[in-house]
Amino acid sequence: MKKSSSNKEDYLKAIYENNGIDEFVSNKTLSNHLGVSPASVTEMVEKLQNDGLIEYKPYTGVKLTQEGLDQTATIIRNHRIIETFLYEKLGYSLHDLHNLSEELEHVKDSIFFTRLYEFLGKPETCPHGGIIPTEDAFIEKAVKPIADFNEGESPKIRRVMDDSNILNYMSSINLNVNDVIHITEVDSFNELILFTINENDSVHHISFKQAHIIFSY
Known part of the structure; x- marks a missing residue:
């Protein structure tokens, strides 16, 4: 619903x-x-x-608009810094990051986020592969959805949207950011993409809808 x-x-x-x-x-x-x-x-x-x-x-x-971008980049930056901290330093799973990060991103202390960002070593991306916006870099690099790739191509997973369903499914088949998938078939009738992961021969599948929220270059 x-x-x-x-x-x-x-x-x-x-x-x-x-x-x-x-x-x-x-x-x-x-x-x-x-x-x-x-x-x-x-x-x-x-x-x-x-x-x-x-x-x-x-x-x-x-x-x-520029005003909208300025506001949104700050929200995204704070959220992803928190996600990175929870994932790298506190051992939270990808699935469990989102809700807690949503609460903590609203802390009204820019110095806190600056110091946390520096403590983490100024990471370029969050655990989901999204960029952590800075004044010089605020546009996502990975914007081509897996759905746009063809049979026979082998994109590397660069970013996945923070969606619980897709994160659960990726975890169940051990598919992670930075893995390479090889697309073995695009089943238009059933709206499925069949693929293998890295050098493994096991065939998995994702729906066209899911493939639109996983990105590469």
């Missing part, structure tokens, strides 16, 4: 994570990403536009 709503920050982060800095992100993409109804997306898009945080183009979608 779709959620009836989601908060502004969730929308801003969803736009950012779907490359909504350089490209317009469709309402359908936001609906699927957030698990909310199309009506809820339309309502929130209007609010974000009125706040000057997004640019809206009819029948195309939305992208962040």
Whole structure:
């Protein structure tokens, strides 16, 4: 069941994570990403536009304004610094990172996040492969979904969205960020991508929908 709503920050982060800095992100993409109804997306898009945080183009979608990018990059940065700390220093699993990071990202102390970032060695990416934004680097590098690759190609997993279902599935088949998959078949009828992992011969599959939230270059 779709959620009836989601908060502004969730929308801003969803736009950012779907490359909504350089490209317009469709309402359908936001609906699927957030698990909310199309009506809820339309309502929130209007609010974000009125706040000057997004640019809206009819029948195309939305992208962040400079003000929207500044706000969102800070939220994303804080969230991913916390995720990295929890994962690398406290041993949290990828699946368990999100909710606690969501709570801690709202700490109103920029010095805290700067010091934590330096303590971690100024990492470039979080455990999910997303960049940790800085003034000089704030655009995701891995934006090509696995769904865009063809049979016979072998992309490296560079980033995965923070979605509990896909993270659980990846854990169950031991698929991790930085693994290389070899696509053995694209089954359009059943909307599945079949693949092997690294040098292993075992064949796994993901749905087209799942393949849209796992990224490479």
